[in-house]
Amino acid sequence: MGKSYQTLGEFIIDNQGDFKYSTGELSRLLSSIRLATKIVNQQVNKNGLVEDILGDMDEENIQGEKQKKLDVFANETFIKALTQREVVCGIASEENEFFIPVESKHNSHLSKYVVLIDPLDGSSNADVNVTVGTIFSIYRRVTPEGTPVTLEDFLQPGNKQVAAGYVVYGLSTMLVYTTGHGVNGFTLDPALGIFYLSHPNMTYPKDGHIYSVNEGNYVHFPQGVKDYIKYCQKSEDDRPYTSRYIGSLVSDFHRNMLKGGIYIYPSGTTSPYGKLRLLYECNPMGFLAEQAGGMATDGYQRILDIDPSDLHQRVPFFCGSENMVKKAHEFMSKYPDDQIDYDELKRIKLSGEK
Ligand code: P6P
8 A cells, every 4th residue: 555645625624723814714715716617627638629619719818919719728727616605705816907805795794805816827828738827825705704895805815815726737636825924735536536635844945056037038127137047048067957847837936946047027018017917926936935935026125015006916925945045146236226115006006196
């Protein structure tokens, strides 16, 4: 009889006591995400075969990106799983311009949680059979329970997250999450449809030799990023670096957490705040990174301390092994004018200025 692994369901129940508000609601929420993950996984694995899932739709999502049918399927699947079980009072998704309030069908009290999700991150990779992922972030609502959820419930800094995780639909499908008590990874046994604890207490190595950045944008990078990339490329025997960039945040993050490395999506002249979304990409991945002993910043300040001003706000993202992020900061700190003033951004947003 081989080693018996704890299932995700057992792990959620066994550890729900970790959570001081534990009424089982967060456990049911995580179980809904587990269910949706299995359904999406099934379609991702058939992506090349199922005509009605493959390829572009003639619609665009609110990011102005052509929606891949798998994007839409994944978005609908997670929204349905979270809504039907009434485990949340609201959902925000990369695929939807506005947040989705969840009404209680039975006038029972509405859940106290909101979820923000990137249902299929890296979806442009789906049609070329490259790994994609799902990212989720969970908060307690800040407005009174039983009242309709508001934007304020979603625009919380990342340091208020109660849980966060990602799914990587790779050679195997893994769900990795934290509730603030470390990071644990579960691998799906597709024959049984059960996630087993395969990577307990995942930790980011303090150092690494992998840097992940789209160097095709090099000419648009801030000087500090250019200087850091040149530092990585300078061949000093004791420090050979390698560049690895999959074009899927979840995959690059996952590999760097296992081997040590840094992922950078910086600001650029074509995208002044970078490409990644604060609320449903950088905050959840930043929470996971810190819980695994890594670091997540915008090149200058902790990601989780940024006060959000917009549901789909973009921020520069530096994430991974602590000593590598700190080294990148040494170069960025020489250019203080490149630092973003989020308070000013919020003031402009609130004043309605363009
Ligand atoms: P680029 C996917 O669209 C994503 O949000 C991340 O998963 C990925 O790391 C990045 O964008 C890729 O962007 O501009 O390098 O193609």
